[in-house]
Amino acid sequence: MEFSSKLLENAVNEMSQLPGIGKRTALRLVLHLLRQPEEQTLKLSKALENMRTQIKFCKSCHNISDVDLCEICANPHRNQELICVVEDVKDVMAIENTSSFRGLYHVLGGKISPMDGIGPHDLNVVSLVEKVKSGQVKELIFALSSTMEGDTTNFYIFKQIKDYNVLTSTIARGISVGDELEYADEITLGRSIINRIPFEASLKS
Amino acid sequence: MEFSSKLLENAVNEMSQLPGIGKRTALRLVLHLLRQPEEQTLKLSKALENMRTQIKFCKSCHNISDVDLCEICANPHRNQELICVVEDVKDVMAIENTSSFRGLYHVLGGKISPMDGIGPHDLNVVSLVEKVKSGQVKELIFALSSTMEGDTTNFYIFKQIKDYNVLTSTIARGISVGDELEYADEITLGRSIINRIPFEASLKS
Known part of the structure; x- marks a missing residue:
């Protein structure tokens, strides 16, 4: 792909580092940003920067958090x-x-x-x-x-x-709620029979 | 979707403003960035910011350019x-x-x-x-x-x-190179017959 601008090329290259985003999609996204007001891009770029530099992980459960101990x-x-x-x-x-x-x-x-x-x-x-x-x-x-x-x-x-x-x-592993038995895979169906639960217990959940 | 961090929520929200990127995809992309070195996110955020604030349009052809008159x-x-x-x-x-x-x-x-x-x-x-x-x-x-x-x-x-x-x-509008006639739409096929070109001319291209 030939770019008429280094700035554009750079933005497309960085964007296409993201998983599942190729060069063409990256170009589409970047050109979309160019057509939107400048604030949108600045808000996106700032949000990403703040997220990456300021985010913490809970010291107890390691969940993402803004403070030392998560909510x-x-x-x-x-x-x-x-x-x-x-x-x-x-x-x-x-x-x-x-x-x-x-x-x-x-x-x-x-x-x-x-x-x-x-x-x-x-x-x-x-x-x-x-x-x-x-x-x-x-x-x-x-x-x-x-x-x-x-x-x-x-x-x-x-x-x-x-x-x-x-x-x-x-x-629990078993058949998903709403699924039809004939489409379930054999291992799941087999396990769901072995690990069956009392019918009365199933009424409660 | 409930977020344990405002910073994360903000980044996901901004990311999901992009066309074709929903909340789930945005979350996947943002969590990917969190697993990568900090520089990657900073480079992405800087590239977007620079692109949006510094890019110019060629004063003659209106193509995207880094200078007043494009290459x-x-x-x-x-x-x-x-x-x-x-x-x-x-x-x-x-x-x-x-x-x-x-x-x-x-x-x-x-x-x-x-x-x-x-x-x-x-x-x-x-x-x-x-x-x-x-x-x-x-x-x-x-x-x-x-x-x-x-x-x-x-x-x-x-x-x-x-x-x-x-x-x-x-x-020229016509049948794409490599396409089979039977799958071409009628309008394209019709036009390609009306606007046929001399066989010898077709050998040159």
């Missing part, structure tokens, strides 16, 4: 003894959107994946184990994705904490 | 008497990539579209007519998109300049 960890109305272990900040947001969990979170920052060179020491595992050791936690809920890497990570953490007095659980 | 207009080796009229900066880049045009451009900045409230006075038409009046132009090539709005714009400009001594042409 969730600092909330006295939440159950401090129940911790949901998730991979990512996005997972905290997804679970918070359901309004069905009133405990705390622990964000690992990924999952163990030897193929990508990510080992346990690249994740926030130590601080989780410390929390369990200190006796303040009654139950850990593993809410990682149901993949080989997710299972490996669950098992690694489980081994570290199994000698301490803590309950562990994983979120 | 193409300032190039003495290009044919100054042949002007290709295009809608947009992207079209200049597309034609330049073919390396088959050695004249100058004139960027209208859009096309006449009463539905979108765009009239001739919102476009760079006056400066084009002035160029023709001054006698420096021998031929205008209309290279607008083949839509009702494009045709209207072509015709509007044609009416303004037809009394001056200038050739006008439009780019």
